[in-house]
Amino acid sequence: MTVVASPEVKENQPVAAARGMARVALVGNPNSGKTSLFNQLTGLNQKVGNFPGVTVDKKTGSCHLSATQKVQIIDLPGTYSLYPKSLDERVIIDLLYDKKGASYPDLVIVTADASNLKRNLLLFTQLADLKIPAILALNMIDVAEQEGVKIDIPALHKALGVPVIPMNARKGVGIAALKILMSQQLDTIPTPVYSVPESLKPVVESIKSRFGISNNYLALHYAHQYKSLKFLSAEDVAFIGELVQVHGFKSNTLQAEETIARYTYINELLLDAVKVERVEKEEKFSNRLDQVLTHKIYGYLIFLGVLFLVFQAIFTWASYPMDLIDEGVAALNGLIQENFSGPLINLLTEGVIAGLGGVLVFVPQIAILFAFIAILEETGYMARVTFMMDKIMRKFGLNGKSVVPLISGVACAVPAVMSARTIENWKDRMITIFVTPLMSCSARIPVYTVLIALVVPETYYFGFLNLQGLVLMALYLIGFIAAILSAWLLKVVLKARERSYFIMELPVYKMPRWKNVGLTMVEKSKTFLFEAGKVIVAISVILWVLASYGPGDNFERAEQQAIAEAAELNLSQTELDNLISSHQLEQSYAGIIGRSIEPAIEPLGYDWKIGIALITSFAAREVFVGTMSTIYSIGEEENVTTIKEKLLTVTDKQGEPFFTPARSFSLMIFYLFAMQCVSTLAIVRRETKSWMWPMAQMVYMSGLAYIFALITFRAFS
Incomplete structure (x- = not known):
């Protein structure tokens, strides 16, 4: 096996394709700034779809290189190597190995973190050997300089034989030079970085002959990846399978040998092209901090402390703006009712505004929750949590990467389920998808908040421990315990021979970019308002009609x-x-619907009015509060009361307060376990490509909700 490189150029290919608009693929390691570069090149000219045959998001956009030249940009998922480990990474090889495919690129731009060039160049050397014209975009060059990393750009260009552009994609530095290069004819290196060993030539030549390809390295990858390449027919897969078996092709061993050879070449190259003038202070600081934050005892205590801070903040910090919103909605309702009357006014105040108030009042809490999640990700602490939890998670059939979907599930189960794609092992991925909805998402916060406020006093211990915040944290912990115990159960039921590995890069600790945190708060709050809000208001109006006629x-x-x-x-x-x-x-119609299910829910302490709320909540959990507000605003002496005050005045048949601790805690437990989110069911179907998993979730979680709500009601009665 030999590893060589040459700056000489013999092939010359234009970026413009004869078959239409040229296609440019963006490829790079995770966190290399690829998405920032995509946004800079395409601006608002972006589309999001799916790669053919898979559920992985496909981001494409158009970029004007000049007044007359336009190219299509394809943003591929981040990967460390052309040997894929996850579903996201497999779409890359499908696109790059199928030269007859409609999306095959005319040019590849490889984004590389300039401060960690050794790791990033592994992927680049693999792509260069595929003989696709390429540009190396050295991103975050400013960060590299701050860390004392000096890169000799001309030397790197000479050694690699391809254009090298230093840039800062976040600030747009280097974009103009990149566009100029994209519009020109580009070269490929004539001599491969990695030469296929002579012992593999029979396999390579047979594949080249059958598929009509000329590239040795591409043929080698067919032998490695044939089971994952979707464009191959069943006969092609059988042919390669028999070929590698006959010749004793040991894929894992050969991959390891290739990787060692490539890093040998990269190390020699970087000796001349990269100089490190000082040791990175941030890395030393991160290592010292990790000794505390990832400690086998203190690390978990600190993590629990962080969670405690988050849930205390959700109640304490959000209380003032929530009160202002609540009082403002009530005042608006009162003003309208004092000056106008009639059925349409009742519809407006008791239906539309009551439902809208049920949305707006929880925006402060949701904004605070998403702000904390963004800060944990920005600082690099979330990656440490993943690392710490890996050992524990494996005992329950999960791995460290499962923590990301589980923690993300605290915000919303839909993106959390999608984030499970990064888990390479099929069994771990399916278990993670199945149990993630048990984590209490932000949609449950309105339910928890109202019910906790009804039966839990706003008591402080030691001057800062809020009892309501402690109860909220307990609900989240119950959800987490239920998730990992359910995962353990599935671990026993599901059978799979595939072994699970955990590999993750720990970034250095950094101060959060407050602009990003602010944008996250605004975007997620807007999503809640306009996505969940539309559903809640619409259902509130429908409920008002059903309850009024x-x-x-x-x-x-x-x-x-x-x-x-x-x-x-x-x-x-x-x-x-x-x-x-x-x-x-x-x-009314609403009463008839509620009474029809009352016998089933009566053992839980619920009446037909709560039954209506349970039915409407299947559209979205947060609809519960708007439903209760709408139902209980009808027939009250004063409609201008807050949600809490409305529910406090409700009595049972004996004239006693209806929302007792027993009923309220039972409802909290029911909503903690119940799968009451159509969107989550839809995304699970999309990710698993089967209705079996979402239906199993529905039955399992509904059963848990009913059983534990019944136990809770009996325990507190």
């Missing part, structure tokens, strides 16, 4: 019955109005 003459008979009862009880006019509204609500 009934079939036939049911409403008239309900009114007559209430008048008769009021005469016997000698009720005042106000009490009579409330009694009429109560009877009419029970005879």
Whole structure:
């Protein structure tokens, strides 16, 4: 085996393709700035779809190189090597190895972290051997200089034989020079970095002959990757499978030998092209900090402390803006009702505004939650949590990378389930997807907040420990425990021979970029408002209609019955109005629906009104609060009351407060376990390509919710 390189250029290929608009693929290691470069090149001219046959996101965009020349940019998933380990990485080889494919690129731009060039050049040398015209974009060159890394660009260009552009993609530095190069004819290196060993020539030549390809390294990858290449027919796969078996092709051993050879070449190259003038202070600081934050005892205690801070902040810091929003919505409702009347005004105040208030009031808490998650990711602490939890997670059938979806599930299960793609092992990935919805997402916060406020006093211990915050944290911990115990159960049930490995790069600790944190807060809050908000308001309006009208003459008979009862009880006019509204609500369409499921939920302590909320919550969990607000605003003496005050006035048939600790905690546990999110079910179907998994989740989580809600109600009664 030999490793050689040459700066000479013999092949000359234009970036413009004869078959239409030229295609430029962006490839690079994770965190190399590839997405920033994509955004700089394409601006707003972006589209998001899926690669053919897989659920991996495909980001494409157009870029104007000049007034007359435009190219298509394809942003490929981040990868460390052309030997893929995850579903995301496999789409890269499908695109780069199929020369007849519609998306085969005319040019590859490889983004590399200039401060860690040795690791990034492994991927570049592999891509160079595929004989696709390439540009090496040395991103984050400013960071490299700050860390004392000096790169001799001309020497690197001479050694590699391809254009090398120093740049800072976040600030747009180097973009103009890159576009000029993209518009010109580009070369490929004539001599491969890695030469295929003579012992493998029979396999390589047979593959080249069958598939009509001329590149030795590409043929070698067919032998390595044939089981993963979707463009190969069943006959092609069988042919290569028999070929490698006959010749004793040992893929894992050969990959390791190739990697060693490439790093030998890279080390020699960097001796001349890169100089490090001083040891990185940040890395020393990170290493010292890791001794504490990833300690086998203190590390877990610190992590629990961070979680405690997050949940305390959600209640304590958000209380003032929540009160202002709540009072503002109530004041607006009162102002409208004082000056106008009629069915449309009732629809506006009791339906639209009541539902809108149920959305707006929780924006501060959701913004704080997402802010903390963004800070943990920006500082590099989230990667440490993943590392620490790996050993524990493996005992329950998961691995360290499962922590990312589980923690992300605290925000929203939909992106959390999608993030499980980075888990290479099929069994670990399926288990992670299955249990992630058990983590309490931000949609549950409105439910928890209202019910905790009803039955848990706002008591402080030691002057700063909020009892309501402690209860909220306990709910999240119960969800986490349920998730890992469910994972252990699945570990026993699912059978798979595939072994699981955990490899993750730990970035140095950095101060968070506050602009990014702010953008995350705004974007996620907007998503909640406009995505969940639309559903909540729409359902609130529908509920108001269902609760305000009934079939036939049911409403008239309900009114007559209430008048008769009021005469016997000698009720005042106000009490009579409330009694009429109560009877009419029970005879409404909403009441009929609620009563139909009341026998099933009565053992949990719920009545038909809560039954309505449970049904509507299947669209989205957070709809529960808007539903309760809408239902209980009908028939009240004063509609201008906050959600909490409305629910505090509700009584049962004996005249006792309805929302007792037993019922409230039972409802919290029900919503903690229940799979009440259509979007999550849809994304699980999309990621697993089967209805079996989402349906199994639905049955399993609904069963857990019912059983533990029943136990909770009995325990507190």
